[in-house]
Amino acid sequence: MKLTFRGAARTVTGSMHEIQTGHRRLLLDCGMYQGRRKEAAERNRHFPFAPAEVDALLLSHAHIDHSGNLPNLTSNGFGGPIFTTAATRDLCASMLADSAFIQEKDAEFMNRRNSRRRRVIEELTSEPVEPLYTINDAKAAMEQFRDVDMHSRTEVLPGVFSTTHEAGHMLGSTFLELELEGKKLLFSGDIGRCCLPIIRDPERACAADILIMESTYGDRLHQPMMHAKDKLAHIINTTARRGGKIIAPAFAVGRTQQIVLMIHELIHEGKISEIPVFVDSPLAVNVTEAFRKHTECYDVETNAFLDNGDDPFGFRRLRYIRDVEESKALNDVRVPCIILSASGMAEAGRVLHHLRNNVGDPRNTVLITGFQAENTLGRKLLDGEKEVNIFGEPVRVRAEVLKINELSGHADQQELLAWMEPLVKTVKHVFLVHGEYTQQQALAAAMLERYNIKATIPERGESFTV
Numbered sequence: 001m002k003l004t005f006r007g008a009a010r011t012v013t014g015s016m017h018e019i020q021t022g023h024r025r026l027l028l029d030c031g032m033y034q035g036r037r038k039e040a041a042e043r044n045r046h047f048p049f050a051p052a053e054v055d056a057l058l059l060s061h062a063h064i065d066h067s068g069n070l071p072n073l074t075s076n077g078f079g080g081p082i083f084t085t086a087a088t089r090d091l092c093a094s095m096l097a098d099s100a101f102i103q104e105k106d107a108e109f110m111n112r113r114n115s116r117r118r119r120v121i122e123e124l125t126s127e128p129v130e131p132l133y134t135i136n137d138a139k140a141a142m143e144q145f146r147d148v149d150m151h152s153r154t155e156v157l158p159g160v161f162s163t164t165h166e167a168g169h170m171l172g173s174t175f176l177e178l179e180l181e182g183k184k185l186l187f188s189g190d191i192g193r194c195c196l197p198i199i200r201d202p203e204r205a206c207a208a209d210i211l212i213m214e215s216t217y218g219d220r221l222h223q224p225m226m227h228a229k230d231k232l233a234h235i236i237n238t239t240a241r242r243g244g245k246i247i248a249p250a251f252a253v254g255r256t257q258q259i260v261l262m263i264h265e266l267i268h269e270g271k272i273s274e275i276p277v278f279v280d281s282p283l284a285v286n287v288t289e290a291f292r293k294h295t296e297c298y299d300v301e302t303n304a305f306l307d308n309g310d311d312p313f314g315f316r317r318l319r320y321i322r323d324v325e326e327s328k329a330l331n332d333v334r335v336p337c338i339i340l341s342a343s344g345m346a347e348a349g350r351v352l353h354h355l356r357n358n359v360g361d362p363r364n365t366v367l368i369t370g371f372q373a374e375n376t377l378g379r380k381l382l383d384g385e386k387e388v389n390i391f392g393e394p395v396r397v398r399a400e401v402l403k404i405n406e407l408s409g410h411a412d413q414q415e416l417l418a419w420m421e422p423l424v425k426t427v428k429h430v431f432l433v434h435g436e437y438t439q440q441q442a443l444a445a446a447m448l449e450r451y452n453i454k455a456t457i458p459e460r461g462e463s464f465t466v
């Protein structure tokens with residue numbers, strides 16, 4: 001078989017790998033590449049192969065960097081099945097529609113700006129910008145999804161079988177065991193961690209000849225998970241005591257639901273007072289519905305909630321907000337409360353309004369709940385900048401800025417090495433993907449030292465016959 005690494009090669013986004021076996025082609029994931037605007041647009045728009053020539057696609061999980069370019073693939077001619085779990089399918093329905101909405105808004109904005117410029121510079125004749133894909137494209141792509149149960153073995157192409165395993169990374173996430181040409185190939189997708197709220201722990205790898213493995217945190221060791229809930233209780237109690245609000249930028253998918261569940265547990269345990277909690281993000285509201293529906297993905301603790309007749313993602317003082325007017329009305333809340341809102345790095349979305357209205361008050365807390373990339377507003381707040389720009393205006397920061405960074409959904413170096421241990425005796429080729437090059441080199445070095453395995457770090461477009 002021939003493997004070609006089409007994306008997430010020496011970088012973390014745009015996951016897409018191609019397997020050619022005989023005259024058939026199989027794709028693993030079809031993620032959106034995120035990076036510099038022009039380069040990203042170019043890379044996402046043009047596939048380095050004819051989409052109509054792909055026969056089937058296997059999707060490891062719903063994150064946009066794994067699924068986000070699917071509507072573009074299907075609208076450009078891919079007509080085959082997309083195999084994934086039911087939870088991933090339902091998450092994708094909301095997430096791809098949301099992504100399409102952003103693409104459409106983006107194109108509209110660019111066209112308005114270009115037409116203003118055109119009026120000034122007569123000779124400027126740029127073509128209108130088309131969205132990468134539309135909401136209709138996203139809807140159409142969903143028609144090609146085919147549900148596979150966790151641990152089921154499915155014939156995805158004639159003579160090619162795929163078995164899904166729990167990856168413990170997000171709701172419905174899998175790693176894939178493929179059987180083809182008398183060999184076993186394992187594709188890790190993204191590997192999660194033990195003890196994450198809501199979802200089950202990752203299963204360990206199984207024996208295989210070829211491994212394609214993520215390496216996001218190939219050079220990192222995480223802090224233990226158990227501190228996160230205690231930290232959250234402390235932050236809520238301290239802020240409430242001084243009469244402040246907590247503004248938490250949180251990723252709409254996964255992180256919001258984890259924090260909601262943790263607050264619910266803390267109320268149950270009597271560790272925090274019952275202050276109002278608002279989830280203010282239409283995507284988070286839709287995605288929470290998928291979380292509610294897919295109880296088959298829950299861990300023991302979350303199932304215990306259900307067994308008591310409790311809704312893990314609903315309690316007396318919690319309100320989900322879709323409506324814009326209701327969102328604006330949160331400005332008038334004068335009592336201590338918690339507002340969870342996207343985006344997770346405070347780059348866009350409703351959280352910007354809440355930050356603008358609240359970072360100036362020293363009674364308030366900005367709670368950072370995940371990784372913050374360089375140059376994002378979330379990162380600037382975390383770095384302690386005393387003045388930040390929000391909607392183009394300078395705003396003084398007087399609120400306390402705190403973070404909970406224990407909830408990462410990716411295994412660290414030691415966890416990745418432990419995960420792959422069951423296959424070290426059988427594996428002949430290891431390819432590292434989905435990581436920055438420095439992280440990949442560190443993981444490759446650790447793998448060589450511990451298992452005497454020499455991993456390959458492919459470049460984008462590089463092919464291997466195995």
Ligand SMILES: [Zn+2]
Pocket residue numbers: 061063066169190
């Ligand atoms: Zn992921």
